[in-house]
Amino acid sequence: MDHIIAVDIGGTNIRAALFPRDSDTHSAINKIPTVSPQDPAISAVDRVIECISSIWPKDGNVLGICAAAPGSIAVKEGLVLLAPNIEGWENIPLGQILSEKFGVKTLINNDARLAAYGEWKKGAGIGYENLLYFTVSTGLGGGIIANGDVIQGDIGIATEVGHIVLHDKGNRCGCGLDGHWEAFSSGTGIENYVRNRLVGMSAADSPFDSETPTTPQIAAAASDGFPIAIEAFERAGYYLGIGVSNYLHIFNPSCVIFGGGVSQVGELIFTPFQESLKKHVLNLRYIENLAIKMAELGDNAGLVGSAEYIRDRLD
């Protein structure tokens, strides 16, 4: 039977799934830690190979592999330029290594982009020709479908969606540049805001056990009415509205999908988002027929997207 293999490489775990060529239901799946507990010196590349090998079909009939990796990837070369969460992953020709090892066509792509692809093909975005997908978690990533095709760019490093300047004198982003959308609306942005506001506050006045509360802790404090926590989400939602309005003006999509942990907090962030979005669009036509949806594939988006991506690119 003809198969394809989808791989989702994260900083913590690597997952690989084997699919019949024409089925969404995997016939084998495995998950292993990215860093081997037995031997931490084993490279993440070898762990990827190990995970793929573990689900390789007995008949050996694999048409192609697609791997989703976190970070900046020169898609056309199959080259991981930089994956900050995986030790040593800088300029790793992962596509070439896997393709030589397994002897089949192998594609590498950014995990958020493949999650967007998955939502487009099998999730909340089915049927839309113009679609934005944003994953709001520690960072702010995503993927974009325009004219029924995924935006990747000349070498594949397009749709670094969180790295657009919204306020050129604004906070430093994790990437080292100032005032990016990600620095305002991501979990990291929310946490930094609260941490800065807690400076000098007596422990008795703070609802947190730590000076560096996490986004879920801040969300709980906001639900309990702690003003600084509420402000943190209001600010994140305000900039979420500005960022999305920018993208609406560029793409005029008919669907926007939100995934990622921060988007799970609900109205804490989406009420200020909706207000800000209405205020920042050039005219209401941009939002009149716009479907704003939550992602449907959850943690499987990367695997599903990888499977769909290679399926669509078999010869």
Next chain:
Amino acid sequence: MDHIIAVDIGGTNIRAALFPRDSDTHSAINKIPTVSPQDPAISAVDRVIECISSIWPKDGNVLGICAAAPGSIAVKEGLVLLAPNIEGWENIPLGQILSEKFGVKTLINNDARLAAYGEWKKGAGIGYENLLYFTVSTGLGGGIIANGDVIQGDIGIATEVGHIVLHDKGNRCGCGLDGHWEAFSSGTGIENYVRNRLVGMSAADSPFDSETPTTPQIAAAASDGFPIAIEAFERAGYYLGIGVSNYLHIFNPSCVIFGGGVSQVGELIFTPFQESLKKHVLNLRYIENLAIKMAELGDNAGLVGSAEYIRDRLD
């Protein structure tokens, strides 16, 4: 002989050109003022019809018309939502009117987007699959090619390229919203900056005859070393770099083309632009193989783009 007709509608003039289906060389062309000097009450729509009629071929063999209009256009409906420079042009179903009048397929599109299309097909952008075109003049418009296709969006109001927030507390844009790229880097942005800096300055200290100098006058003063004029272009160029870096992160194109009057001032704006661009890209891969070019079609870009656009969409 089979023909197509291209029309470029501006606030000042309307131009129409007749092309053989398979030739870039027009066989007839006409230009008339948008507002009739004889009878200013004649509507701009009637003037468009008059201009098209004046070049209609004797054999009547026209396969299609494409008209470029300034403003926001719901392309799929052929509806001019708003063209601020043309009196009364709000919700004008121009596509339907022309198609009923002339009995041929008629497409309407934004002039800057069609100029981008023209540069892509016949000008500085030939052969690029991923291309940004920015026209920097009174406003800041443009068009985008991604995956070898023009970005238009769900109803056609995509690529309002100048209307992205670069500084959410920034200057008011012509559209009424704050901190848009256009408010920083367009001719209007440059003029507003200088006008504000001239407030309270004695006439003896100003090189300008007026308190509201034009962009060409400001460019001349900058060349003569007047600091405020130099600063105005440095600021515009700085934000030009930020805006373009945002678009590089979204599209990872291999070519950026600049058109429009302000881009004619040369290094006054492009030296600070280049410095800012290098500073604001996530990494140098975005600019390593990036061709940065000046538009080649000049005032003909809209007509050429219209002709190419309809040519590519004949059944």
